[in-house]
Amino acid sequence: MRSGSKDSGARTALVTGANRGIGLEIVRQLGAQGVSVWLAARESVAGEEAVDTLLNEGGDIRFLQMDVAEIGSIRSAFKTLSSQVGHLDILVNNAGVLLDESTSILDVGPDVVHRTITINTLGAFFVTQTFLPLFAKGSRIINVSSGAGEIGEGMTTYAPVYSISKTAMNAVTCQFALALKKKGIAVNAVCPGWVRTEMGGKMAPRSVKKGAETPVWLATEAPIAETGKFWRDKRVIPW
Numbered sequence: 649m650r651s652g653s654k655d656s657g658a659r660t661a662l663v664t665g666a667n668r669g670i671g672l673e674i675v676r677q678l679g680a681q682g683v684s685v686w687l688a689a690r691e692s693v694a695g696e697e698a699v700d701t702l703l704n705e706g707g708d709i710r711f712l713q714m715d716v717a718e719i720g721s722i723r724s725a726f727k728t729l730s731s732q733v734g735h736l737d738i739l740v741n742n743a744g745v746l747l748d749e750s751t752s753i754l755d756v757g758p759d760v761v762h763r764t765i766t767i768n769t770l771g772a773f774f775v776t777q778t779f780l781p782l783f784a785k786g787s788r789i790i791n792v793s794s795g796a797g798e799i800g801e802g803m804t805t806y807a808p809v810y811s812i813s814k815t816a817m818n819a820v821t822c823q824f825a826l827a828l829k830k831k832g833i834a835v836n837a838v839c840p841g842w843v844r845t846e847m848g849g850k851m852a853p854r855s856v857k858k859g860a861e862t863p864v865w866l867a868t869e870a871p872i873a874e875t876g877k878f879w880r881d882k883r884v885i886p887w
């Protein structure tokens with residue numbers, strides 16, 4: 649029997665938006681620790697290619713088609729996953745978009761606003777809610793947020809809607825953390841830092857390896873009692 653299937657004792661993880669960037673690296677690092685990982689992506693070809701790359705490096709990685717902007721796609725992904733695994737130990741809500749760089753909140757268009765909030769905030773909300781039946785005591789949910797969502801210090805006018813979407817994602821984190829605390833399920837938000845990806849650009853100082861480090865730590869080693877917090881570099885940061 650393959651690890652991560654209904655009756656095995658292996659840890660099982662699901663990572664969204666994982667065909668490239670920080671998500672792909674989170675899958676790689678979890679796989680290297682022996683976690684059985686479902687790599688979710690909205691585009692099947694890109695997702696399958698990413699899985700093939702990681703399988704060549706070793707690890708138990710499988711593809712799951714899921715567009716986090718579509719509730720039908722999230723539900724259908726849940727059906728597929730729950731027919732194959734009995735539980736989820738780790739969910740990483742990583743999928744995200746940055747559509748309003750250098751745009752002013754004074755005139756940003758409705759399409760950009762709706763798409764950004766739908767993917768960055770509501771995606772994490774509905775994926776978490778839909779996959780809840782697979783979580784149990786000891787499960788961990790990690791929301792990949794951003795320092796741009798920090799109301800206190802991080803927020804600038806650089807990408808206003810992206811910032812709002814991540815502030816709201818932090819609130820989603822707090823609400824699920826409160827609601828799931830009694831069940832022993834930890835829910836945390838994490839800023840990966842400024843990372844060299846398509847989103848972060850070439851000038852970013854951090855590698856994807858460094859960007860994935862704290863999300864992976866929260867998914868595996870962080871004390872399970874730590875919940876409802878915002879992290880960067882394994883330290884709590886202000887909301």
Ligand SMILES: NC(=O)c1ccc[n+]([C@@H]2O[C@H](COP(=O)([O-])OP(=O)(O)OC[C@H]3O[C@@H](n4cnc5c(N)ncnc54)[C@H](OP(=O)(O)O)[C@@H]3O)[C@@H](O)[C@H]2O)c1
Pocket residue numbers: 664665666667668669670671689690691694714715716717742743744745767792793794795839840841842843844845846847848849852
């Ligand atoms: N890079 C940074 O400096 C930085 C800093 C702070 C926070 N973050 C956060 O880290 C996360 C990963 O960012 P990244 O830098 O790795 O970005 P990236 O390279 O642009 O990758 C984003 C990923 O999200 C996926 N995605 C977008 N919309 C989706 C949807 N509707 N359904 C499913 N997947 C979707 C993309 O898939 P496609 O290939 O199909 O588009 C891609 O796999 C994001 O949440 C981002 O906000 C990044």
